[in-house]
Amino acid sequence: MKKIPLLVLLALMLLTGCSREAELTPEATQTPAPPPLSITYCDIASSDLCLEGFGQEGEDKMLILFKADDRSFADIYVRVDQPEGEVAFECQQSKNFPENVYCLGEAFPSESSIKLDIYSKSDASLIAIGVFIVEYSGISAPDVDFGIDTPEATATGSPFVPTSTPKPTYPNYPNYPNYPNSTSTP
Amino acid sequence: MWQVFLDGCSVLSENWSVALGAIGVTCLGCGLSFFLLRGTTREKTIPWQSGFLLIFFFVASVILRLAFVTETLVPPYFDSVEHFRLVNELVTALESSALLETIPTLTPGYYHLGFHFLAALLTLGLHADPINVILVLGQVILAAIPIPIFFLIRSKTQSNTAAYFGAILAGFGWYMPGFAVNWGKYPALAGLLVLELVLSLAYLIPRNKPGRNQTVSIVLLILWIIISTLFHSRTLIVIVISIASWIAAGKMQSLSKHIQYLLLGILLAAILVLGLLIQKEPLLALTLEPYLDDGIWVTLTVLVLSLIALIKFPRGVYFCILFIFWIFAALFISVSDWLPGFGNQTLLDRPFVEMLLYLPLSILGGLGAAGFLQFLNTIKAIPEQIRTSIRALSIILLIGTFSISSMMNYDFYPSDCCNFVRYDDTIAFDWLDRNTPPDARVLIASTQMHVLPSGPSEANVGTDAGIWIPALTDRVTTFAPFGIDFRSPGTLEGLCKEQINYIYVGGTDQKFNAAQLQEKPDWYEGILFLPNAQVYQITGCTKL
Numbered sequence A: 001m002k003k004i005p006l007l008v009l010l011a012l013m014l015l016t017g018c019s020r021e022a023e024l025t026p027e028a029t030q031t032p033a034p035p036p037l038s039i040t041y042c043d044i045a046s047s048d049l050c051l052e053g054f055g056q057e058g059e060d061k062m063l064i065l066f067k068a069d070d071r072s073f074a075d076i077y078v079r080v081d082q083p084e085g086e087v088a089f090e091c092q093q094s095k096n097f098p099e100n101v102y103c104l105g106e107a108f109p110s111e112s113s114i115k116l117d118i119y120s121k122s123d124a125s126l127i128a129i130g131v132f133i134v135e136y137s138g139i140s141a142p143d144v145d146f147g148i149d150t151p152e153a154t155a156t157g158s159p160f161v162p163t164s165t166p167k168p169t170y171p172n173y174p175n176y177p178n179y180p181n182s183t184s185t186p
Numbered sequence B: 001m002w003q004v005f006l007d008g009c010s011v012l013s014e015n016w017s018v019a020l021g022a023i024g025v026t027c028l029g030c031g032l033s034f035f036l037l038r039g040t041t042r043e044k045t046i047p048w049q050s051g052f053l054l055i056f057f058f059v060a061s062v063i064l065r066l067a068f069v070t071e072t073l074v075p076p077y078f079d080s081v082e083h084f085r086l087v088n089e090l091v092t093a094l095e096s097s098a099l100l101e102t103i104p105t106l107t108p109g110y111y112h113l114g115f116h117f118l119a120a121l122l123t124l125g126l127h128a129d130p131i132n133v134i135l136v137l138g139q140v141i142l143a144a145i146p147i148p149i150f151f152l153i154r155s156k157t158q159s160n161t162a163a164y165f166g167a168i169l170a171g172f173g174w175y176m177p178g179f180a181v182n183w184g185k186y187p188a189l190a191g192l193l194v195l196e197l198v199l200s201l202a203y204l205i206p207r208n209k210p211g212r213n214q215t216v217s218i219v220l221l222i223l224w225i226i227i228s229t230l231f232h233s234r235t236l237i238v239i240v241i242s243i244a245s246w247i248a249a250g251k252m253q254s255l256s257k258h259i260q261y262l263l264l265g266i267l268l269a270a271i272l273v274l275g276l277l278i279q280k281e282p283l284l285a286l287t288l289e290p291y292l293d294d295g296i297w298v299t300l301t302v303l304v305l306s307l308i309a310l311i312k313f314p315r316g317v318y319f320c321i322l323f324i325f326w327i328f329a330a331l332f333i334s335v336s337d338w339l340p341g342f343g344n345q346t347l348l349d350r351p352f353v354e355m356l357l358y359l360p361l362s363i364l365g366g367l368g369a370a371g372f373l374q375f376l377n378t379i380k381a382i383p384e385q386i387r388t389s390i391r392a393l394s395i396i397l398l399i400g401t402f403s404i405s406s407m408m409n410y411d412f413y414p415s416d417c418c419n420f421v422r423y424d425d426t427i428a429f430d431w432l433d434r435n436t437p438p439d440a441r442v443l444i445a446s447t448q449m450h451v452l453p454s455g456p457s458e459a460n461v462g463t464d465a466g467i468w469i470p471a472l473t474d475r476v477t478t479f480a481p482f483g484i485d486f487r488s489p490g491t492l493e494g495l496c497k498e499q500i501n502y503i504y505v506g507g508t509d510q511k512f513n514a515a516q517l518q519e520k521p522d523w524y525e526g527i528l529f530l531p532n533a534q535v536y537q538i539t540g541c542t543k544l
Helices: A004-024 B002-014 B016-037 B048-070 B079-095 B099-106 B114-126 B130-144 B146-157 B160-173 B178-183 B186-207 B215-231 B234-254 B257-280 B285-292 B296-312 B314-330 B350-356 B358-378 B384-409 B423-435 B465-473 B489-497 B514-519
Strands: A050-057 A061-067 A076-082 A085-093 A100-106 A113-120 A126-133 B441-448 B460-462 B476-481 B502-505 B524-530 B533-538
Touching (some): A050 A100, A076 A100, A100 B423, B002 B048, B016 B114, B016 B130, B016 B186, B048 B146, B048 B160, B079 B099, B079 B186, B079 B465, B114 B130, B114 B186, B114 B215, B130 B146, B130 B178, B130 B186, B146 B186, B146 B358, B160 B384, B178 B186, B178 B350, B186 B215, B186 B234, B215 B234, B234 B257, B234 B314, B257 B285, B257 B314, B285 B296, B285 B350, B296 B358, B314 B350, B350 B358, B358 B384, B423 B465, B423 B502, B423 B524, B441 B465, B460 B465, B465 B476, B489 B533, B502 B514, B514 B533
Parallel strands (some): B441 B476, B441 B502
Antiparallel strands (some): A050 B524, A061 A100, A076 A113, A085 A100, B524 B533
């Protein structure tokens, strides 16, 4: 019987920890209220809505990549303030990953500073703002001047031999290097 | 650790229905079997405090394990695409009441659908996303793996402390079997859990009270063996190994001490030789890595405890050593001679043995811990009070220190090795879906698999997120080695001949060389550039 208080304490710790976390989860947050959120890059501070980066479609279109952990921020459109006027970006939620949102519009030169005004599609209210430098970091588009990481394994190329039918076949049980351990490289 | 707990809670609160469903189905089968056996064996009932602690341990493990899901968009590695497809097709079959017609067409020759069937039932019953179901169910199964080990060790030793120690070893002692979720080895993990249940039941049945009807117990055991095979067919081999090892261990124990130790020496020498052979062969060397590299101190602790276990529980130790011997030997026994349809496969494969080694080692650790605690009780020269203090200190050291240090050093998050799909890939998939014709063919990176060191490669597997394109966009894909030379005219000719329209470059190390694609702008036009995913359109076919 002496153990009862200890066991109850353990159970309470578990429940308290989870309930505290539940309070922090998106479901528990209130709908956004004015003033608009100030957003930043997701790798700096992940929040309800954050910027993952920029991409390019062909040579003249730009993608602005958002992550909306709070789904109420996912249905959006973006306006970019420019001295020449505003440029609109249409946004799409990824079909299978609706928290991932990308907006397509006119490309801005690399290193240019842009102010993003993010509006809710449902009521056209301004829900978030942010100022960013356009950086196509890591992107190997032909008109962007930077190199791509080339894996060592690809240094020696081989001619193309098609090796598969349209649907992937279930593999036989394979071995190294197909199943790397945590300390080994794939 | 606190962050892991918070992340786990976050996943739990977002997927509470799937998590509860997964916990329900995991516990139902196991709980029901032990409930039916209740009162039939000579086992002492577990005190409610210990039962409560066990439930606490399981729930805490579930929460910690769920932290894995915070950093995974889809189940990891290439196997998981197939799991997703099978679950989806089973859901469709269940909805249209065409299960019996569908099963033979799912994947000819591949028959362990237990995990997929369970995931499909949960998906259908909870109206959940199959991706979430696979991810959450996998983590719950992983959290449940230490529980039967608790019961096995407790049955053998009657020590709750030793049983907890063994369970902690099984869950967090080494990075296996938990790391196998990074390989998408969900059926194998589910198979391990059911295998442990089979071993627990098989151990309990001969201990039935005299005069009790054994029929229920034996029917239950046979049922679980069938279920185990449906979850992962190789568990049947392990069950045979286990039964043979247990019988042989019994025979060994009945021999004189000298002969016992002689046989033990021979067995250890054979394991050493097999271990050296495994280490010598690059394709197999990874088998022992979790237990020798990061886990060396845990393994050494188990080895020291095994010496104590040998005195108190010789049959259990002989069983574990025979078990290790046979699973090592199974890596070298080819099945091609008597099962021609299975190519170059061996009785057990490297990943499965690597996942499985925790089982005998955890049992050895638990038996050793029980032996050590029993040994403390037998020292009559020490006064009772001091003995109790030493015992309490030992328990704190064994369970407290060991579990805390194990969990602190444990990586609950996905490994970079195998997490194919990242944020950029999800955008690229959606973009492909909206911007390419439905009959578009996409080239994706792959590599060859090897089953045996000397055997030929038997299949190709995807090496980046491109492998998910058919499942998530309905576009047709074709594999090509990730090291393909896109500057070669022969390559372009081959691509055009295969009527491939697009090339997908993912974000893993083993992706296509985008620099080569950019060197040939007349052949390949870049149409989507994200920091870690790119799509190129093949435009050079008209110029051939």
